[in-house]
Amino acid sequence: MKSIIQATVAILVASALLLYGVSVLEKSSATTGGGSITVYNWGEYIDPELVQQFEDETNINVVYETFDSNEAMMTKIEQGGTSYDVAMPSEYAIEKMKENDLLIPIDHEKIPNLKNIDPYFLDLPFDPGNEYSIPYFWGTVGIAYNPTLLEGQTFESWDDLWDPTLKQEVILVDSAREVIGMGLNSLGYSLNSTDVSELREATDKLKTLGPNTKAIIGDEIVEMMRREEAAVALTWSGQAADMMWINENIDYSVPEEGSNLWFDNMVIPKTSSNVEGAHAFINFMLGAETAAQNADYVGYSTPNQAAIEIMDPEVTGDERFYPPEELREHLEVYENLGLEMLGIYNELFLEFKMDMEN
C-alpha cells in the first residue's frame, strides 16, 4: 500500500516537472509581441527559411502543421480543436469549405501584394472575386518517367501506360480522383463525370492496368522514382519537379486527351484566432521575392507574375511546368462533386485495388 502511494507521488512529481519544463521551453521559443499563427499546409510545401524570415520580420510566431489530403485537412478543421489561421486547400475543397461555412472572407486591403498575381489565376469559378482564397501554387496531373529505364516509350496519351512492355513499372498515386480521373480521361470522358456507367467503364479499364502497376502509394513515389525503383509514375507536376531536382534523367508529360489543372490557394479557416496575423502571412507569401524563393524551393508553378519576372527564365519558360494558356485549355479543374459522388469514386477505387489483374 505504502509503496503504491510512493509510486503515485513519484509519478505525479515527475509529470509536474516535465510539464513545467515544456512550458519553459515553449515560452522561450515564442517571440513576444505579435502573438502566433498556426499554418496548416501540405508536406514539403513551403521554404522553411521563409517561415523564419516571416517570424523575424513580424514577431509573429508560426506554428506549422502538415496534412496529406484535402479531405483530412477539412475533417480536422471541421472538428475544431486547433485554431488554424492559414490553410492551403485545393480548389474543390475551397468550394466545399465555403458551402460548409468554414472560411473567413479575406480583406483585400490588407493584402496589397495581391497585385503581383497573374490575373489568369484570379476570379476563378470556385471562388468568384477571390472573396475567400488567394492563389498559392498551381499545376497539373501527368506522367513522370525515366527514359534511361525505358526503351524509347513516350507518354503523349494515357493509353501509353497500358503498353505491355511496361510490366510492373508504373506507380500510381494513392488518390481516388486522380486515378479514376485518369481512367475517365483515357476514355475521353470528363474527369468530373458523375455518370455511373462512365465511372464503371473507367474502373473496368483501370483493372486491366494491373499487370503494369507496381504500386499505389503516396509521397513515397518521389523517393521511388529518384532511386530508379520504377520507371513511370502517375503524379502531380510538383512531385515530378521534386523528382527531377535530384534525378535529372526524369521527364514529365501531360497526355493530350486532357488532365487535371489544379490550384492550391491560401484561406483563413473559421478556426482562426489571429485573423490579423493570417492576413500578414498571406501578404508576406505573395511578395515577389518571397514567392520566387518559395517556388524555387517547392518546385511547383507559381501564379505570381512579379515572381516569375525575377525567376530563372529556364524554369518559368519550361512548358511542362508552365504550360501556356492554349495548352491549359485541354485541362479540367476538379469540381466539388459532393460527398455522395466522392464515396462512389472511392468505392470504385477500392474495387480497382482489389480486382487488379495480375
Added chain:
Amino acid sequence: MKSKGARSFYLIPYYIWIALFVIAPIALVVYYSFFDLQGNLTLENYQNFFSSVYLRLTLSSFWYAFLVTFFSILIAYPTAYWLTKTKHKQLWLLLIIIPSWINLLLKTYAFIGIFGLYGPANKFLAAIGIGEQQILFTDFSFIFVSVYIFIPFMILPIFNSLDKLNPALMDASRDLGASSWMTFRKVIFPLTINGVKSGVQAVFIPALSLFVITRLIAGNKVITLGTAIEQQFLVTQNWGMGSTIAVFLILFMIIIMMLTGQREKGGSANGKTK
C-alpha cells in the same frame, strides 16, 4: 465489510477507464454505423457492407491474416522451443522483445530500403546467382514484413507455456516408449495449445486491419478492412460506413476470441503441477 468497501473503492478508476475508453468508443462506433451521409437513421450501411466489394474485402483480409498467423506459428513454435533449451533464456528473450519496442512505421520504412531493387536483399540474390527480383510490393514482402512485426507476440505466449511445462512429463513419455515426434504430438503440443491460442489472438486480430504495411510494403495491392476504414473516415468522410466496417471488425474479433478462448477448467492440465 470494511475491506469490501475499500476494494470497490479501488476499483473505481478501473471502472471509469473501462467506461471511457472501452464502452464509450464501442457504443459510439455502433451508434454512428446507423447514420448515412445526411445524418438520417438508416440500415443502408449494413446493406452496403454485404455488397460485393466489402464482403470480398473481408474474405481477402481473412486470407492474408490467416497466412500471417500461419507463418508466425511455423517460425515461432520451434524458436520458442529452442529458447526454453538455451542457457541464457532471459537474454535471448530480451533480444526478441526489443524490436517490438521500435515504432512500427520505422521498421516498415526500413524494409522499403532492404527490399528495394538496389537494396541488400537483391544484392544477396544477385550474389548467389538467382538474380534481381521484384521483392517490394509483392505478396511475399507483405507476409514477410507482417510476420517479422508480429512474431514476438507469437513467441512470448508459446515460450511461457513451454517453459512452464513439467520436464517429468516428457521423461515419462519417453520412458513409456514414445518417440520424440509422438511425445511432441501427444504431450508437448496439447499442453501448450493455450499458448498458441493466445499467440493467434495477438497476431490474427491486428493482422485483419493492417493498413500501414499494406500501403508501404504491398503498395496497396493487398488491401484489408483497415484500409477501407481509414478511407471512409479520412477521405470520403462517411463516418457511418466507416463505423459499420468497424462494427464488423469488432464482431470478427469477438468470434475469434471465443474460438481461441481458454477454458479455465482445462487449465489445470496445463503442466503447471509443481
